[in-house]
Amino acid sequence: MADIVLDKVSKKFPDGTTAVRDVDLEIADGEFVILVGPSGCGKSTTLNMIAGLEDISSGELRIGGQRVNDKAPRDRDIAMVFQSYALYPNMTVRENMAFPLRLAKMDRATIDQKVDEAAKVLELTSLLDRKPANLSGGQRQRVAMGRAIVRQPKAFLMDEPLSNLDAKLRVQMRTVVSRLQKQLGTTTVYVTHDQTEAMTLGDRVVIMRGGAIQQVGPPQELYDHPNNLFVAGFIGSPSMNFLPATVEEGRLRTALGDLPIGDRIRRELEGADAPRELILGIRPEHFEDAELVDEQTRDRGMEFTAPVDIVESMGSDKYVYLTVEGGRATAAELEELAADAGAADFAGAGSNLVTRLSAESTVTEGEDRRVWFNLEKLHLFDPSNGRNLT
Ligand code: ATP
Numbered sequence: 001m002a003d004i005v006l007d008k009v010s011k012k013f014p015d016g017t018t019a020v021r022d023v024d025l026e027i028a029d030g031e032f033v034i035l036v037g038p039s040g041c042g043k044s045t046t047l048n049m050i051a052g053l054e055d056i057s058s059g060e061l062r063i064g065g066q067r068v069n070d071k072a073p074r075d076r077d078i079a080m081v082f083q084s085y086a087l088y089p090n091m092t093v094r095e096n097m098a099f100p101l102r103l104a105k106m107d108r109a110t111i112d113q114k115v116d117e118a119a120k121v122l123e124l125t126s127l128l129d130r131k132p133a134n135l136s137g138g139q140r141q142r143v144a145m146g147r148a149i150v151r152q153p154k155a156f157l158m159d160e161p162l163s164n165l166d167a168k169l170r171v172q173m174r175t176v177v178s179r180l181q182k183q184l185g186t187t188t189v190y191v192t193h194d195q196t197e198a199m200t201l202g203d204r205v206v207i208m209r210g211g212a213i214q215q216v217g218p219p220q221e222l223y224d225h226p227n228n229l230f231v232a233g234f235i236g237s238p239s240m241n242f243l244p245a246t247v248e249e250g251r252l253r254t255a256l257g258d259l260p261i262g263d264r265i266r267r268e269l270e271g272a273d274a275p276r277e278l279i280l281g282i283r284p285e286h287f288e289d290a291e292l293v294d295e296q297t298r299d300r301g302m303e304f305t306a307p308v309d310i311v312e313s314m315g316s317d318k319y320v321y322l323t324v325e326g327g328r329a330t331a332a333e334l335e336e337l338a339a340d341a342g343a344a345d346f347a348g349a350g351s352n353l354v355t356r357l358s359a360e361s362t363v364t365e366g367e368d369r370r371v372w373f374n375l376e377k378l379h380l381f382d383p384s385n386g387r388n389l390t
Contacts, residue, residue, distance in 0.1 A: 002064030002154040002187060003029045004050060009059035011045050011211075019045040021211040022059070030185045032178075034202035036192055037234075042211040043191045044159055050189060051157050052076050064154060079153040083160040085144035087132040093119075094128040097146045104151070118146045121183060122176070138169045142176065149180070155187040162197070174200060195235055199223070207231050229279065229386035232379055238284050238319065238354045245280040245380065252380075254280050255324040256304045256373065265380060268389045278389070281379035284319070287355035289363060290370035301374045308369050309352060313359070320363055322353040322371065 004027040011020040035043040048054040052073035226232035306322040
């Protein structure tokens with residue numbers, strides 16, 4: 001087993017594209033790290049450099065303390081699992097899993113023992129004599145994982161391994177991957193573009209954009225303390241609402257009302273060149289139907305009234321889309337600011353607010369509804385650079 005260290009690693013392709021820029025990342029021995037970000041952000045290139053499938057243009061890569069920039073993939077002692085599982089169709093499950101061990105010229109008895117162990121962990125024992133054609137998609141992907149784990153490599157690298165599976169199977173396989181990683185304790189780097197997968201799987205999540213790391217941290221930390229607009233918009237579903245906010249006479253003027261400014265933010269805004277126009281971020285789940293908020297909780301937030309556009313009942317809760325007066329005039333401008341700063345998905349633009357209210361709410365489309373929101377959960381961003389000031 002081994003730690004993996006990327007020290008100012010960059011990748012410039014011959015056509016001039018810089019796919020990865022000065023990436024610094026320390027992955028501890030046994031850690032499960034997820035690389036996530038929109039298409040083209042450089043996550044696969046980063047993984048391929050760790051695997052040795054792409055050269056490193058500059059910087060240093062160390063696995064288990066050793067510089068491996070110039071080591072061939074097969075000498076790095078790592079196993080890769082891809083989205084297309086490429087099993088050999090003429091071989092049985094057992095033969096497929098045994099393949100890398102046979103290549104390594106291991107003796108028959110050891111191979112059988114290792115395959116049996118891996119099959120047990122992956123619940124494939126009863127399928128060992130089948131051919132891939134007679135397996136479900138999830139079972140095939142488990143065989144592909146089995147082929148990676150029999151070798152007991154120093155690390156697993158996985159590139160969107162579940163993205164070919166249907167939604168339900170993907171959720172099931174997530175638990176398989178997660179359990180497997182814990183059981184084996186092998187350092188794992190896992191690439192996905194799916195923020196839900198990122199949030200549920202890893203010890204730590206690395207959010208990338210445009211070849212650079214935006215933020216690294218445990219999932220809950222990224223959700224609670226996104227350090228910029230991009231991370232705030234990328235993590236969470238439905239995504240965070242963004243609204244214009246103007247600093248005026250010590251308060252924040254917004255479409256939801258005038259909000260108090262806490263001491264810490266006040267200090268941030270004291271300088272003469274401090275921004276006067278900010279972006280307010282509120283997650284959908286930090287709203288509630290005002291009728292359902294108890295006295296104690298009420299004091300932690302504020303209320304406003306808005307026309308209800310659409311109600312989507314999800315069973316456990318309701319997604320309620322509101323039209324916020326006054327936000328509309330600056331929505332286009334705000335959208336541009338947020339796009340510049342890199343907000344991924346601009347929910348809330350056009351002054352429509354996405355809220356997630358309790359299932360017990362009797363809210364109906366077309367009415368004006370009183371809605372509460374939690375003042376302790378607000379985020380404020382500087383539109384000039386996207387930085388979270390809260
Ligand atoms: P996706 O989720 O779509 O797979 P990604 O985040 O994995 O995206 P990469 O595949 O790492 O992104 O690509 C990063 C950037 O490098 C992209 O802009 C891509 O077009 C570019 N790129 C990738 N391979 C090459 C190549 N061989 N030559 C030139 N540019 C490349």
